Amino acid sequence: MQINETKNEGLSREYTVTVSASDIDARVDTRLQEVGKTINLPGFRKGKVPLTILRQRFGKSVMGEVLEAAVNESSSEVVSKNELRPAMQPKIEIESFDEGKDLVFKMGVECMPEIKEMDFASIELTKYKAKIEESEVDEALERIAKDFRKSEPVAKARKAKEGDVVVIDFKGSVDGVEFPGGAGEGHNLELGSGQFIPGFEEQLVGAKPGDSLEVNVTFPEEYHAEDLKGKAAVFAVDVKELREYVETAIDDELAKNLGLDDLDQLKSNISERLEADYDQFARNRTKRQLLDALQEGHDFEVPAGMVEQEFDSIWKQFEQAKEAGQLDEDDASKDEDELKAEYREIAVRRVMLGLLLSEIGTKNNIQVAQDDLNKAIMNEARKYSGQEMQVMQYYQQNPEAMASLQAPIFEDKVVDFLVEMAKVTEEEISVEELVKDPDEAESKPAKKAKAKKAAKKATSKKSASKKSSAKKAAAKK
Amino acid sequence: MSWKFLNKKPLSEERKYQVILAPVITEKATMGSENNQVTFKVATDATKPEIKAAVESLFDVKVKSVNTLNQQGKVKRFRGHIGQRNGFKKAVVTLEAGQTIDATAGV
Numbered sequence: 001m002q003i004n005e006t007k008n009e010g011l012s013r014e015y016t017v018t019v020s021a022s023d024i025d026a027r028v029d030t031r032l033q034e035v036g037k038t039i040n041l042p043g044f045r046k047g048k049v050p051l052t053i054l055r056q057r058f059g060k061s062v063m064g065e066v067l068e069a070a071v072n073e074s075s076s077e078v079v080s081k082n083e084l085r086p087a088m089q090p091k092i093e094i095e096s097f098d099e100g101k102d103l104v105f106k107m108g109v110e111c112m113p114e115i116k117e118m119d120f121a122s123i124e125l126t127k128y129k130a131k132i133e134e135s136e137v138d139e140a141l142e143r144i145a146k147d148f149r150k151s152e153p154v155a156k157a158r159k160a161k162e163g164d165v166v167v168i169d170f171k172g173s174v175d176g177v178e179f180p181g182g183a184g185e186g187h188n189l190e191l192g193s194g195q196f197i198p199g200f201e202e203q204l205v206g207a208k209p210g211d212s213l214e215v216n217v218t219f220p221e222e223y224h225a226e227d228l229k230g231k232a233a234v235f236a237v238d239v240k241e242l243r244e245y246v247e248t249a250i251d252d253e254l255a256k257n258l259g260l261d262d263l264d265q266l267k268s269n270i271s272e273r274l275e276a277d278y279d280q281f282a283r284n285r286t287k288r289q290l291l292d293a294l295q296e297g298h299d300f301e302v303p304a305g306m307v308e309q310e311f312d313s314i315w316k317q318f319e320q321a322k323e324a325g326q327l328d329e330d331d332a333s334k335d336e337d338e339l340k341a342e343y344r345e346i347a348v349r350r351v352m353l354g355l356l357l358s359e360i361g362t363k364n365n366i367q368v369a370q371d372d373l374n375k376a377i378m379n380e381a382r383k384y385s386g387q388e389m390q391v392m393q394y395y396q397q398n399p400e401a402m403a404s405l406q407a408p409i410f411e412d413k414v415v416d417f418l419v420e421m422a423k424v425t426e427e428e429i430s431v432e433e434l435v436k437d438p439d440e441a442e443s444k445p446a447k448k449a450k451a452k453k454a455a456k457k458a459t460s461k462k463s464a465s466k467k468s469s470a471k472k473a474a475a476k477k
Numbered sequence: 478m479s480w481k482f483l484n485k486k487p488l489s490e491e492r493k494y495q496v497i498l499a500p501v502i503t504e505k506a507t508m509g510s511e512n513n514q515v516t517f518k519v520a521t522d523a524t525k526p527e528i529k530a531a532v533e534s535l536f537d538v539k540v541k542s543v544n545t546l547n548q549q550g551k552v553k554r555f556r557g558h559i560g561q562r563n564g565f566k567k568a569v570v571t572l573e574a575g576q577t578i579d580a581t582a583g584v
Contacts, residue, residue, distance in 0.1 A: 043503035050507050 003078055011111045011303050013082070016095075017074050019103040027066045032058060067094075067103065075107050085112040088305050110303040112355070123293045123422035128282040140270045144258070159206045160242050162192040166204055167241040170215075174233045182233070186240065197223075204237065211239045287415050290422065291353055302351050311347035318343065361414045368409045376405045493531040496523040501567060509569060513541075515578045519568045521547065528568045532578075539573035 007014035032054045037047045039054070075090055091108040160166055166189050172182030191201045199217045207213060215235040219228045255266040318339070360366075381391040395401050488496070498518040500506075506516040519528055525543040533540050546569075550562035572578065 043501075043506075045504065048504055053502065053507065 003074075003081070005082075006106075007108075011113055013109045013111065015078050015082075015107045015109075017078060017105055017107060019070050019074055021102050024063075024066060024070060024103055027070060028055075028059065028062055031062050031066055035062065067097065070103060071105055078107060079109065088303065088309075110305045113300040113302065123290065123297070123418070125286055125289050125293070125419060125422045125424045127286055127419075127424050127426045129426060136274060137267055137270050140274070141267070144266075159208055160191060160204060160239070162205060163190070163245070165190050165243040165245065166207065166239055167243065168204070169238045169240065170235050172233050172235040174228065174231045179228065179233075182235070188243075200235070204239070207237075207239045209239055209242045213237055213239075286419065290415060290418055293422075294356055294418075295349060295353060298352070298356060300352075302348055302355070306351045306355075307344070307347050310351050311344050314343045314347055315340070357411055357414045360418065361410055364414075364417060366410065366413050366417055368406050368413065372409050372413075373402065373405060376409055377402075380405065488527060488530045488534070492527070493535055496520050496527050496531040497535060498565075513572045513574065513576070515570045515572065517568050517570065519545070519566050521564065521566045523566060523568070525568075528570065532570050536578045538576040538578060541571045541573045543571070544569045 002018040004016045004018075005013065006016050029051065032051060035058060036049050036051070036054050039049055039058075040046055041049050041053070041057070044053075071092055071094070075092060079090070088110055093106045093108075095104040095106055097103045168187055168189055169185045170183065170187065172179065174182075189195060189201065189204070191205055193201070195201070197217050197219060200215055203213075203215045203217075215237050216232065217235065218232045219230060221230050223229045252262040255261065255263045258266060260266050260269065377392060377395045380395070381388040384391050395405070496519055498520060501516040501518055503516075509516055515532075517528070517532070523531075523545075525545060528543045528545070529540045532538065532543075546567050548565050548567055550564040553560050553562055
């Protein structure tokens with residue numbers, strides 16, 4: 001076997017490899033002999049077919065097999081001999097081959113860049129901690145209370161006003177004819193809630209229990225029922241009862257209704273939940289900082305092939321979004337070349353960070369344990385309530401899906417690892433500031449990049465797009 | 478003087494193809510290739526001189542000798558009826574030293 005280096009530029013290498021004909025013939029023969037032991041050919045006992053006949057009958061197909069093996073073997077030999085670290089599957093182009101002639105093929109490899117790790121301890125990060133304001137807890141409490149409010153009959157007879165609940169029987173007709181779905185009995189209608197056709201509720205304001213009145217309304221043009229659109233209708237309404245909402249007191253009683261011991265527990269529960277929510281935000285922000293710092297601190301050449309692949313997948317997504325008419329506003333206004341350049345930059349960043357993280361991960365022996373995976377699967381399963389079993393099974397049966405879960409976990413672990421090494425200063429900031437995207441105005445694409453780059457782990461490039469969406473969703477929560 | 482010395486007419490082109498039917502490719506037949514022998518299935522009415530002439534002209538080789546044998550068809554029963562499979566004639570052709578035929582390649 002002869003190996004000639006024909007190109008050596010930056011990260012890309014090209015080799016011309018020649019495998020001699022006799023080498024291949026010998027391989028074919030041994031392979032034929034192996035196959036011959038199991039072949040059934042009429043006129044011959046099993047395993048007794050002479051080599052000449054085997055060669056005539058099966059030479060072609062075995063040849064293909066052998067060629068593939070030879071190419072694979074010699075290409076991996078090239079890699080090991082030259083101590084390459086290929087970033088992607090080598091590109092192999094067969095130049096010439098004929099029976100009895102040498103096999104010549106060209107092989108293009110993109111090497112992994114030499115990554116010089118920066119001093120992680122020099123990274124400065126801010127760990128944000130949201131201050132949960134008392135008022136926020138109160139707000140949440142109020143929301144809960146509102147969900148639990150009750151309506152009670154009005155003690156003193158009085159006229160109905162906005163915000164009250166009237167219990168009514170109603171019967172609607174268009175041109176004197178009743179229409180289906182136009183009648184109801186004992187309906188609880190909150191005045192001013194906009195539940196009914198515009199105009200209906202307003203006309204009930206001022207009614208008293210026991211009143212019967214006629215309400216004249218016109219169905220709006222965009223009403224869902226075809227035959228009622230824009231028609232004038234008359235509703236005969238009997239007002240049965242007048243109720244009003246009673247504010248639920250925020251007290252221990254409310255907490256007990258929710259299955260908790262007392263108000264304090266409810267409060268602490270709420271603030272815990274809020275904290276957890278904001279922690280996620282804070283974490284994302286710190287991660288973002290870290291990634292920015294990493295990108296700044298490293299400078300290495302990125303394999304063009306990987307960038308191309310990444311770019312293609314982004315572009316595909318973009319095209320899909322375009323077709324679906326879901327373009328970002330600032331994307332829509334740009335022309336194609338501009339966008340392409342922008343997305344290419346994102347692709348470079350993603351590939352770079354992906355390589356970097358996986359490199360750091362492997363160097364520091366960070367591994368995803370089965371425990372973590374199981375946890376992730378459980379989380380995933382919880383999203384589909386009622387179908388947990390199916391989800392679990394799906395992951396158990398599809399190693400690929402499993403790998404797609406593995407990537408973000410791995411990334412998280414690497415990030416944790418780095419955060420530990422870095423100089424971290426803690427800072428308390430208000431919630432609004434935390435939720436606000438740090439550089440909303442500066443660059444939207446960069447945000448996307450972050451959302452998606454999680455995917456970029458060497459082991460599971462395929463699932464990139466899927467994960468990114470999951471990531472985005474998570475970030476929004 | 479037997480009849481075969483009288484029948485000296487050269488084989489017609491058509492008859493050559495009628496005489497030689499197919500190569501026999503079996504373990505036994507390939508064993509013969511070590512002794513420079515090639516085996517053919519031939520027409521049941523083909524004679525040794527005919528086979529010799531046909532092989533010589535079709536494959537462009539020199540034939541040393543021809544041995545033939547008749548393979549009787551087996552008697553088979555199908556749905557209670559007795560039937561007879563077709564038999565055939567085999568010819569083991571010994572070539573002169575240095576001559577070869579690629580029997581499996583076809584004419």
